[in-house]
Amino acid sequence: MSTAIAATSEIRFVLDHVAQIGHLAQSERFAAASDDVIEAIIEGAATFATEVWAPLNHAGDTVGAKWTEQGVVLPDRYPEAYRAYVEGGWGTIGVPEEHGGQGLPFTLQTAVLELLGTANPGFALCPTLTVGAIEALVHHGTPEQQAKFLPQLATGAWTGTMNLTEPQAGSDVGALRAQAVPRGDGTWSIKGTKIFISFGDHDLADNIVHLVLARTPDAPAGTRGISLFLVPKFRLDKEGHLGAFNDVKVVSIEHKLGLHASPTCVLSFGDNDDCVGELIGPEHGGMRAMFTMMNNARLNVGLQGVQIGEAATRKAVTYALERVQSARSGATDRKPVRIADHPDVRRMLMRMAAQTQAARALVYYAAAQVDRTTLGDAAARERLEILTPLAKAHATDLGNEIASIGVQVHGGMGYVEETGAAQYFRDARITPIYEGTNGIQAADLVGRKLGMGNGSAFASLIADMRETSQTAALTELIDVCDETGRRLAGADADDRLAASYPFLTMLSVAVCGWLMEAQGRAASDDDLWQAKKATTAFYLNQIVPEALGLAAAARASSAELYAVDPALLLA
Incomplete structure (x- = not known):
C-alpha cells in the first residue's frame, strides 16, 4: 500500500458527489472537464506525485532549504522535480485559457494540489502560492501586467509570493511600514522588509513575482492606506525577457518546526534604492486585491490539512496492518494479531479516516463555490464567504x-523521526497559524460573515443542511448552530469573540456531517465503498455528538475569560 498519495477513487467520488463537477462541466466555461479528462488528470497527477515528488519528501525534511550568499538552495533533485512539474503542465489546469492555462475548474486544480501536497507537503507550497498570485493578477492586474506575467506564472516557469507581514506588524496588516514612492514613469520605488515569506527565494525557477503591500506617500493610516505592488526578482525588458536584478534580497530563512522543504524568508526590498514595482489595482486598493489572493490561499491552506491528514492516515493504516503485537482481548488462543485488530487502534484509524474525509469534503465543497462564482452564481459567492473560514480553520x-493520532498509532516508534510519522505532526503545526490564524478566521465568521445580507448567507446554509439532514444528532447540531449563530449576531463584541472558536468548530462539524451524510447515501453496495459507509456512520454517530458539547462554550459569557489577570495564572 502506498503511503505517498491519496486514494484517487476517493478524490473522484468527492469531486462527483460533493463538488458535483459534472454540473460544472455542463457550462460553456468548464465544458472541457469531461469524465475522461478528469480521470486522466487525477490518475496522471497521482502517478507524478508518487514517482517524482514523494521520493524527495524525506530529504526535504532532513536536509531542507539552505540559505547561501547567492540565494536559497533546495535539496538535490528538487529543481529537476520542479521542472518536471512545469513541463507536465500541472500548474496550468485552473488558469483561464486566455492567460495560458487549460481553463478547467478550480476544484480539479484543488485535487491536483492535494495529490502533490500529500506526496510532499513542503514542496507543494511553491505552486500553492503561485496559484494565489495568479488569482490576484487575473482579477486586478492590467492587461499589460497579465500579458507579461500570467503565461509564465501559469506554467510555473515563474513562481509567485505574497508579502504582507513585517516584523513589527504580525497579524496587524494595517501596521505595515513598507514604502512605495512614485518614480515619475508610472512605476514605483519599493523599500521595506517582509517576513514569513514562503518560497520568497529559491533555485527552482528563473524569476519570482512578489506581490507586496506597501504605503504610498501621504496614505491614510491603517489598512485604508495600503496599496499592492508587483515586484519581480528580475525586471523585464521591453520584449518581456528577464533583465536586471531588482534589488530584492533574501536576508535569512527561518529555522522551523516543520515544512523544511519550504524556505520561509526574510526579504529586504530596495537596500540599494533600486527596487522597482508596478501598482496592482488602484492606489489604496491593496487590501481588496490582496484578499483575492488571501482567500484563495486560505482554501489551499485548508487543503494542506487534508493533505497531511491523508498522508498520516495512510502511513498509520499501513503500519497498523504490518505491526503484530499481543493477542486480541477475549480470543480463545493467545496468538498475536495485527495491532489494527485491537479495538482502540481500530478506533484511532477510523477517526483518522473519517476526519480526513470530512475535511476533504469541506474544502472541495468550498472550492466548488469558487467555480460557481466564476460562472456568475451570486448565491455561491455568499456561500463561499461563509465556508472560507470554516475550510481554513477546521x-x-x-x-x-x-x-497526532498517527504518531499515537505508531506508539513509541512514532516518536522516532525515522518512521516519518513525526514529520506530519511537525509539518501540520503551522497551518492553523499562517494565512490568518484560526482565531482570526473564527472572528471573521462571527464578526462579518454571520451578518452578510442581514444574515441571509448563514440562514441559507442552515436551511440547506436542515432540508436534507436525516440523522437525529446532525439535525440537533444544525438547530443548535442556528440558535447560537442568531444569538451571537446580536451579542456584544467580547461575548461574540469569546464564543467564536467553539461556534466555528460546531458549524464546521455540522457542514462536514451534512456532506458526509450525503456521501453515505451516494455510496454503492460494492466492496470499494463499504469503507465510505463505515466512516460516514462513525462520523455521524461519534464526531457529530462531540460537537454538541461545544454549545456551552459557545453560549458562555466572556466574563469568565476576564475573571482573573493572566499573570495570576502563574501563581
Whole structure:
C-alpha cells in the first residue's frame, strides 16, 4: 500500500458527489472537464506525485532549504522535480485559457494540489502560492501586467509570493511600514522588509513575482492606506525577457518546526534604492486585491490539512496492518494479531479516516463555490464567504489532530523521526497559524460573515443542511448552530469573540456531517465503498455528538475569560 498519495477513487467520488463537477462541466466555461479528462488528470497527477515528488519528501525534511550568499538552495533533485512539474503542465489546469492555462475548474486544480501536497507537503507550497498570485493578477492586474506575467506564472516557469507581514506588524496588516514612492514613469520605488515569506527565494525557477503591500506617500493610516505592488526578482525588458536584478534580497530563512522543504524568508526590498514595482489595482486598493489572493490561499491552506491528514492516515493504516503485537482481548488462543485488530487502534484509524474525509469534503465543497462564482452564481459567492473560514480553520485543526493520532498509532516508534510519522505532526503545526490564524478566521465568521445580507448567507446554509439532514444528532447540531449563530449576531463584541472558536468548530462539524451524510447515501453496495459507509456512520454517530458539547462554550459569557489577570495564572 502506498503511503505517498491519496486514494484517487476517493478524490473522484468527492469531486462527483460533493463538488458535483459534472454540473460544472455542463457550462460553456468548464465544458472541457469531461469524465475522461478528469480521470486522466487525477490518475496522471497521482502517478507524478508518487514517482517524482514523494521520493524527495524525506530529504526535504532532513536536509531542507539552505540559505547561501547567492540565494536559497533546495535539496538535490528538487529543481529537476520542479521542472518536471512545469513541463507536465500541472500548474496550468485552473488558469483561464486566455492567460495560458487549460481553463478547467478550480476544484480539479484543488485535487491536483492535494495529490502533490500529500506526496510532499513542503514542496507543494511553491505552486500553492503561485496559484494565489495568479488569482490576484487575473482579477486586478492590467492587461499589460497579465500579458507579461500570467503565461509564465501559469506554467510555473515563474513562481509567485505574497508579502504582507513585517516584523513589527504580525497579524496587524494595517501596521505595515513598507514604502512605495512614485518614480515619475508610472512605476514605483519599493523599500521595506517582509517576513514569513514562503518560497520568497529559491533555485527552482528563473524569476519570482512578489506581490507586496506597501504605503504610498501621504496614505491614510491603517489598512485604508495600503496599496499592492508587483515586484519581480528580475525586471523585464521591453520584449518581456528577464533583465536586471531588482534589488530584492533574501536576508535569512527561518529555522522551523516543520515544512523544511519550504524556505520561509526574510526579504529586504530596495537596500540599494533600486527596487522597482508596478501598482496592482488602484492606489489604496491593496487590501481588496490582496484578499483575492488571501482567500484563495486560505482554501489551499485548508487543503494542506487534508493533505497531511491523508498522508498520516495512510502511513498509520499501513503500519497498523504490518505491526503484530499481543493477542486480541477475549480470543480463545493467545496468538498475536495485527495491532489494527485491537479495538482502540481500530478506533484511532477510523477517526483518522473519517476526519480526513470530512475535511476533504469541506474544502472541495468550498472550492466548488469558487467555480460557481466564476460562472456568475451570486448565491455561491455568499456561500463561499461563509465556508472560507470554516475550510481554513477546521481542516487545519483536523490535520493537526490526525497527524497526532498517527504518531499515537505508531506508539513509541512514532516518536522516532525515522518512521516519518513525526514529520506530519511537525509539518501540520503551522497551518492553523499562517494565512490568518484560526482565531482570526473564527472572528471573521462571527464578526462579518454571520451578518452578510442581514444574515441571509448563514440562514441559507442552515436551511440547506436542515432540508436534507436525516440523522437525529446532525439535525440537533444544525438547530443548535442556528440558535447560537442568531444569538451571537446580536451579542456584544467580547461575548461574540469569546464564543467564536467553539461556534466555528460546531458549524464546521455540522457542514462536514451534512456532506458526509450525503456521501453515505451516494455510496454503492460494492466492496470499494463499504469503507465510505463505515466512516460516514462513525462520523455521524461519534464526531457529530462531540460537537454538541461545544454549545456551552459557545453560549458562555466572556466574563469568565476576564475573571482573573493572566499573570495570576502563574501563581
